[in-house]
Amino acid sequence: MIEIRRIKKAFGKTEAVRGVTLTVSKGEFFGLLGPNGAGKTTTINILSTLLKPDAGTVRIGGYDVQREAAQCKQLIGVVPQELALYDDLSAMENLIFWGRLYNIKRADAAERSLEMLRLFELDHRRNSLLKTFSGGMKRRVNIAAAMIHRPEILLMDEPTVGVDPQSRHQIYQILAQFSAQGITIIYTTHQMDEVEKLCSRIGIIDHGKLIACGTLDELRAFSGDSQLIVVTFENIQPDKLEMLKKKFSQSVKIADDRLSFKTENVAADLPPLISLCTELGLIIRHVAIERANLETIFLSLTGRKLRE
Amino acid sequence: MIKIALKDIRIFLRDIKGLLLTFLLPIVLITLFGLAFGGLARNSAKDRPANIYVADLDSSAASIQTIQKLDSLDEIALTPISLAVGKENVMNGNKLAMLVFYQGFGDSIESGGTEPVELFYDDARELEANLIQYALISNLMEIMGSQSIRKKIMKSVNQRFPDIDSSIMANIEDEIALQFTPVSNKEDTLSATTTIGSQIGSLKVSPLARKKSIDWALIQSFAGTAVMMLLFGVAAIGSSLLGERDEGTLKRLLYAPMNPLQILFGKMLYSMLLATIQLIVMLAFTVWVLGLEINGNLFYVFLLIITTAYACASFGVFIASISGSRKQAESLATIVILIMSAIGGSMIPLFFMPAFMRKMAVVTINYWSIQGFFDTLGRNAGFMDIALSIAMLLLIGTAMTVVSAFLFRKHIYKVA
Numbered sequence: 001m002i003e004i005r006r007i008k009k010a011f012g013k014t015e016a017v018r019g020v021t022l023t024v025s026k027g028e029f030f031g032l033l034g035p036n037g038a039g040k041t042t043t044i045n046i047l048s049t050l051l052k053p054d055a056g057t058v059r060i061g062g063y064d065v066q067r068e069a070a071q072c073k074q075l076i077g078v079v080p081q082e083l084a085l086y087d088d089l090s091a092m093e094n095l096i097f098w099g100r101l102y103n104i105k106r107a108d109a110a111e112r113s114l115e116m117l118r119l120f121e122l123d124h125r126r127n128s129l130l131k132t133f134s135g136g137m138k139r140r141v142n143i144a145a146a147m148i149h150r151p152e153i154l155l156m157d158e159p160t161v162g163v164d165p166q167s168r169h170q171i172y173q174i175l176a177q178f179s180a181q182g183i184t185i186i187y188t189t190h191q192m193d194e195v196e197k198l199c200s201r202i203g204i205i206d207h208g209k210l211i212a213c214g215t216l217d218e219l220r221a222f223s224g225d226s227q228l229i230v231v232t233f234e235n236i237q238p239d240k241l242e243m244l245k246k247k248f249s250q251s252v253k254i255a256d257d258r259l260s261f262k263t264e265n266v267a268a269d270l271p272p273l274i275s276l277c278t279e280l281g282l283i284i285r286h287v288a289i290e291r292a293n294l295e296t297i298f299l300s301l302t303g304r305k306l307r308e
Numbered sequence: 309m310i311k312i313a314l315k316d317i318r319i320f321l322r323d324i325k326g327l328l329l330t331f332l333l334p335i336v337l338i339t340l341f342g343l344a345f346g347g348l349a350r351n352s353a354k355d356r357p358a359n360i361y362v363a364d365l366d367s368s369a370a371s372i373q374t375i376q377k378l379d380s381l382d383e384i385a386l387t388p389i390s391l392a393v394g395k396e397n398v399m400n401g402n403k404l405a406m407l408v409f410y411q412g413f414g415d416s417i418e419s420g421g422t423e424p425v426e427l428f429y430d431d432a433r434e435l436e437a438n439l440i441q442y443a444l445i446s447n448l449m450e451i452m453g454s455q456s457i458r459k460k461i462m463k464s465v466n467q468r469f470p471d472i473d474s475s476i477m478a479n480i481e482d483e484i485a486l487q488f489t490p491v492s493n494k495e496d497t498l499s500a501t502t503t504i505g506s507q508i509g510s511l512k513v514s515p516l517a518r519k520k521s522i523d524w525a526l527i528q529s530f531a532g533t534a535v536m537m538l539l540f541g542v543a544a545i546g547s548s549l550l551g552e553r554d555e556g557t558l559k560r561l562l563y564a565p566m567n568p569l570q571i572l573f574g575k576m577l578y579s580m581l582l583a584t585i586q587l588i589v590m591l592a593f594t595v596w597v598l599g600l601e602i603n604g605n606l607f608y609v610f611l612l613i614i615t616t617a618y619a620c621a622s623f624g625v626f627i628a629s630i631s632g633s634r635k636q637a638e639s640l641a642t643i644v645i646l647i648m649s650a651i652g653g654s655m656i657p658l659f660f661m662p663a664f665m666r667k668m669a670v671v672t673i674n675y676w677s678i679q680g681f682f683d684t685l686g687r688n689a690g691f692m693d694i695a696l697s698i699a700m701l702l703l704i705g706t707a708m709t710v711v712s713a714f715l716f717r718k719h720i721y722k723v724a
């Protein structure tokens with residue numbers, strides 16, 4: 001359904017996307033995970049035809065996003081990070097307006113809007129001005145507006161920012177429903193729990209590069225093991241940390257005052273690691289043993305925490 | 309494009325404050341400017357007359373009568389003086405101006421020639437002198453005009469038909485005199501066309517239309533204020549384009565399958581609709597409440613309203629297109645509108661301004677629109693008379709639209 005080949009995009013000297021290649025099949029719920037500034041939004045903007053890539057190609061439903069933008073636009077619905085709605089229009093008026101932009105007849109747009117508001121449990125507030133809605137309610141209308149023209153692909157750029165847990169849970173349920181209906185979803189976020197819960201496949205993007213892609217299990221395997229020893233130091237001595245890194249080769253990643261060490265056998269590897277730290281005069285503040293999740297996978301792949 | 313314009317109108321109608329500012333504020337300003345320029349409450353106000361010298365070198369019945377009539381006006385007071393002393397005093401700055409009736413003034417009126425009258429003024433007080441000049445021209449025309457024109461017509465008839473019978477000539481003279489008789493005496497002949505073909509062959513003599521009372525001050529206050537307020541209004545709409553960018557809705561509009569320029573033109577259409585309604589409301593108020601009499605063709609007035617609205621709408625999107633942010637657009641718009649209004653004749657009537665300022669005014673929307681409204685509302689101008697104003701408004705509007713379209717395309721990339 002979506003084929004991205006070696007796309008690149010730079011803004012001045014800043015390379016936002018650096019050769020990303022990715023394929024997303026029809027009906028897939030794909031999570032694009034990465035820290036702020038990793039290149040997620042730029043990728044979504046390229047997919048939504050808003051930005052032209054400097055290099056590479058993107059095809060959506062067989063159409064080239066640059067040459068056949070109009071056809072691509074009919075296939076996709078985009079949920080932007082911002083609450084891109086008009087506060088002085090009611091929920092219903094907002095949805096009808098956005099629907100009409102996709103050349104849906106007024107009566108059909110009204111019918112679909114009501115349908116969407118029912119789905120998001122907002123039909124009782126359909127005639128209220130949006131400015132009277134809570135943040136969570138607006139987020140739901142924001143998603144509904146992207147679905148009003150019944151797209152085959154839904155591009156979601158951090159759609160649950162600032163949403164209360166209850167609304168978030170409801171959004172997850174609706175998205176699962178969309179996915180079950182065969183809608184292809186690309187979901188960008190830096191919330192690992194969202195991706196773990198929702199996505200059938202995950203791509204990890206950092207510094208504009210897709211550094212890993214697969215199911216959660218595949219990523220665990222890709223990152224090399226299922227456990228991680230994370231040591232936080234009191235006194236940071238970069239030269240000594242480098243010595244540690246040399247000793248334990250590529251299994252060790254160091255970022256700031258923290259060392260993460262991938263292992264399949266904690267019992268065997270933890271004592272020598274602690275001993276060596278002590279020998280080097282490094283004061284340990286905290287040691288944690290974590291099962292590989294997206295956070296630890298990201299940490300093991302980049303040496304950084306996702307939220308940094 | 310229409311969908312975007314309709315959406316904006318719906319939002320606008322919900323904004324009570326905006327509605328009041330759009331319609332009420334201009335009405336208040338038109339009334340205030342009307343009072344300030346003397347277009348309203350003129351008869352009841354005891355204004356201080358402008359005192360100038362008068363030198364009567366002719367001392368004929370015509371010059372004495374003209375001076376008496378001028379002196380009896382509320383706005384002018386004449387002090388008799390000799391030419392030399394008067395000139396000296398004006399040059400010394402002791403008096404603003406001196407009106408001189410040269411020898412031969414009376415004969416000239418009798419013979420239908422050019423009347424030798426001159427106004428000397430202190431060039432350091434050009435603005436005040438312009439005011440005096442304006443008052444003198446309109447009043448002198450009224451006082452001397454009918455007499456002079458009558459004589460000119462008779463002179464022309466004499467020259468073209470030298471052999472005409474003296475009794476027929478007397479008849480013609482009487483007929484012409486009748487057309488210039490004061491209104492109260494001959495209401496029934498004002499709009500008639502008198503044909504005396506049976507007596508003088510093919511000669512057809514048409515009465516000159518009675519000079520209607522034209523309230524230039526009220527036209528000035530309507531046109532000047534309307535265009536200025538319109539510019540402020542559309543600049544705010546243009547800035548809302550940047551507001552949409554800041555709030556993310558522009559991005560969402562760009563996701564939709566339409567040409568990005570439709571967004572720009574949608575905003576322009578909304579601006580134009582609103583500006584047109586605003587102008588019509590302001591004009592209706594000026595006519596029905598303040599008592600402006602429209603002397604021109606209503607269709608041309610509407611044509612001018614539409615072209616003014618177009619030029620103003622283009623200005624709004626132009627300002628948005630060259631600005632980086634909403635705040636920048638608002639500040640820039642305020643500065644540009646104030647400058648345009650100052651030099652274009654919205655704040656100060658153009659005839660008050662020195663010549664170089666009047667030359668500068670032609671680059672502004674205000675100038676062409678105000679000139680057009682003077683022509684259509686006051687002078688009963690024909691299409692060719694207002695064609696230049698309309699063409700210039702269209703030209704300015706189109707030039708700004710083209711630049712805006714180009715810059716807007718560039719700005720789309722900034723959205724993401």
